[in-house]
Amino acid sequence: NFRDVLIGLGMYPDPAAVMGSEGAGVVVEVGPGVTDLAPGDRVLGMFEPAFAPEVIATRDLVAKIPAGWSFAQAASVPVVFLTAYYALRDLAGLRSGESVLIHNGAGGVGMAAIQLARHWGATVHATASPGKWGVLRELGVAEERIASSRTTEFEQTFGAATGGAGVDVVLDALAGEFVDASLRLLPRGGRFVEMGKADVRDAETVAAGHPGVTYRAFDLNEAGHRRIGEMLTRAARPVR
Incomplete structure (x- = not known):
């Protein structure tokens, strides 16, 4: 997870943060209150620390691995899909027929967000470095709704693509002039849902400068164990 990279580089804002927050494995023992899991079950979830041969997990933070998934695939799901789900569904209330701008769409959370948004019937606009645009195309993002995350030209690109209407939701992890350009969309x-840590704005100031815009910065842990467990179960549920 990219969070681990930031911790390793000494760039994560919380100096007490521990590397390793998600994983997958086999249940070896359950507590007396757990009745829906048993030793031998394959599970994915959030653990801290996760870099260990054996960990103790909270029941709300694990879910069964769908048939056909490898442990590596399962271990890559929890943080990125939970973050995207919480941001787009719980905080932004993204609905079918709406449009969303997803920055860093070729990153872990970005790819998860694109898949969820399209699954829910939203129109996706996404940014990434030009060398990663192929990832966005493979995820189903239309050519005219792809732009670079390296410059603020995405404002003009998406403004033109929407006839000046802009979007309904922005999922952001950028900073500075990129945030300002996104707000103008x-x-x-x-x-406007902010998952980055480098440029968190004041919600009232944003609302004053951009009437009708609700600004929300967040951290996944604020969702609480029960809600995280619900989202994790849904994220691991095969789509039919």
């Missing part, structure tokens, strides 16, 4: 009001 909400000319009709909307929801």
Whole structure:
């Protein structure tokens, strides 16, 4: 997970953060209150620390691995899909027929967010470095709704693609002028969800400068164990 990279580089804002927050494995023992899992079950979930041959997990933070998934695939799901799910569904209330701008769409959370948004019937606009645009195309993002995350030209690109209407939701992890350009893509009001840590804005100041825009910075842990467990179960449920 990219969080681990930031911790390893000494760039994560919480100096007490521990590397390793997700994983997958086989249940070896369950507590007396756990009745829906048994030794031998394959599970994925959030553990801290996860870099260990054996960990103790909270029941709410694990779910069964779908048939056909490898442990490596399962271990890559929890943090990115939970973050994307919580941001887009719980905080932004993204609905079918709406449009969303997903920054860093070729990153872990970005790819998860694109898949979820399209699954829910939303129109996706996404940014990534030009060398990674192929990833966005493979995820089903239309050519005219792809732009670079290296410059603020995405504002003009997406403004033109929407006829000046902009989008309904922005999922952001950028900073500085990129945030300002993204806010201007909400000319009709909307929801701006900030998962980055480098440039957190004041919600009232944003609302004053951009009428109708709701700004929300967040951290996944604020969702609480029960909600995280619900989202994790849904994320690991095969799509039919």
